[in-house]
Amino acid sequence: MVITVHQVDHYSTSAEELEWFVAGHVSRTRILPISGSRFSARVKMHVIGEGMLWTTDYAHGAEVLPYDPPDAFLVHLSSHNAVEFTSPSQVNGSTPDKGFVEEARRTTRIYHAPGNLATGISLPRSMITQCLVSVLDRGIREDLIFTPNFEQNSRFGGTLNTMVKAISSGLEDGGALCQAPIAAHHMFQALVHMVLGNLTHNYSDLMVSPAPSVSPKHVKAAIDYIDEHAGEPLTIPQIAEAVNVSVRALQMGFRRFKDTTVRAYIREVRLHGVRRELLNPESGRTVGDIARSWGFIHLGHFAASYLSTFGENPSMHRAR
Template sequence: MSVDSRMHTSGSLPRPPATQNVSFGETAHSGTDPDLLSELLSTPPSPIKVTAEGDMPVSFRCSFVSAGEVAVADCAYEGTLLIKRKAPSVGMIVFLPVEGNVCFDGRREEIYSAPARGTILEAGRSMGARILGRRRHFGLFVDQAKITSHLTHMFERTISGDLDFHPHIDLTAGPGLVLQQIVSNLHSGLSDNGPLQRSPLAVGSLCDAAVYLLLESCRHRYSDELALPAPTPAPRHVKWAIDFMQEHIAEPISLNDIAAAAKVSVRTLQQGFRQFRNTTPMAYLQEIRILAAHRDLLDAGMRLTVADIAMRWGFTHFGRFAAEYKRRFGQLPSQTLKR
């Protein structure tokens, strides 16, 4: 239930692009064997075991479609099924029920999913579920890195860690209803070589719309800050500093070099970044470098090693690079490279 996440650097900060080259994938199965369903729902980072409860027969019909960094699903079940994750998921999952009930094992309490009420599960929020009788839902799967990438773009500063989304969203009206329509349209438009596969820009826009809808309409850790008026535009010297960092991102530049390029003192530069970027100049430089390394790891396949990519972007201490990368993206660089 995971999809690759990619970030693109453009201008001063990574911006989620309208992707022109989207890779599509589709998996669809139906049957009555819980072991087959286990294979269908599992991913390498997060294996899943499904078992049938009681003597009643079970059946399923599941269709998953991936479009670059986002995947959508249309799944239907019959019977009582117990689902257990052997490792936490690596992304956010949004369930949009059409029929029937599911009970998720939450961190603190059980989370119930029923028609008219969507369920938002961040990475690691639930390690199991129980499907009760007939059930059908649409699903939206997004890597955590894509969520934080969009939020980083909205705030123009680095965002990391869990966002602590409220687990429920009303699907009867407003943003929840629109989200369900977007996911349903993505699935129908991409399935069976659908028309959206020939319009990658439209797919990218719909995927971005779904993510921004979640961030702007659902309650989470940064909701109050998003509701505040937009900050004052950064002054010229901060923009000059950022431009200089982007131009020399892989070079061993110092704080003095950046201040000189921005035509201000080091102290003024630090104050500007604290006030308008909520960080320091060197932390900002570190962030755009690790984002560039992340992009290369996603694209490198087996052509380059982790060490090659780390060195390319100025990370000479591989242990510290791996630790910072895992803190930022939730996995080791080697794990990203193997995807």
């Protein structure tokens, strides 16, 4: 396993110049001063593989408008003043007492109050989903949704801040973790598990419930096969043949160990694949084209299934 770790530390007195810097390391962003011509900011990033810890210091405040944010969850920890986040459904934020977690792709505006000093964690969706699946020993049918706020003064908040400072310190100026990237990766994974185990989300109850029976290898193999080939034509006999079991054994395994059917699992995986592309601002395809590419031929049935699963019409997600 090859893990890349590095630190980037940048100070700027030009909002436009800082935009270029952020675009080169994270994503395209519009940065607007809020104190007339006065602007200064320091941005420090500690990159661990696909994950990142960062610190921002906007001395005179700033308004940040993300254009193409990463597919990640952002955990914000303010130590001075406040940060306000705007998404299509809410306005929320973090203060020295209150932390905040949000999907990066849902954030349309970030307001940094003058003098704000904030630390954050960028948790890639792929990494946090993989950790969740490993804890639950099952695939997940719904996208992960966190309750946005948590107390920084709680035992969890204190431990999270301590872990973030320890990792950042170890990566500072060629520190010990720069020489041991695998150790840095495992420490960052521990952060992911800390967040999953302590913040409230739609899988919290399952994480504390008694562990289910271990799934047979053929069920796990079938899930991996479906996840990898969900965008292709799939039949149940084809899946059964791929994992070397009978169709009946495959169907019984899904009912017993996953409380669903093979066909229903395929549909759920494809629906979530459609939703990811609908929420991707870089995708220019129509709803119909996206649905058909994921195997939904009858668009009326697709729209009904999408509404039943996500509580919204697919056109609403595309509108965002």
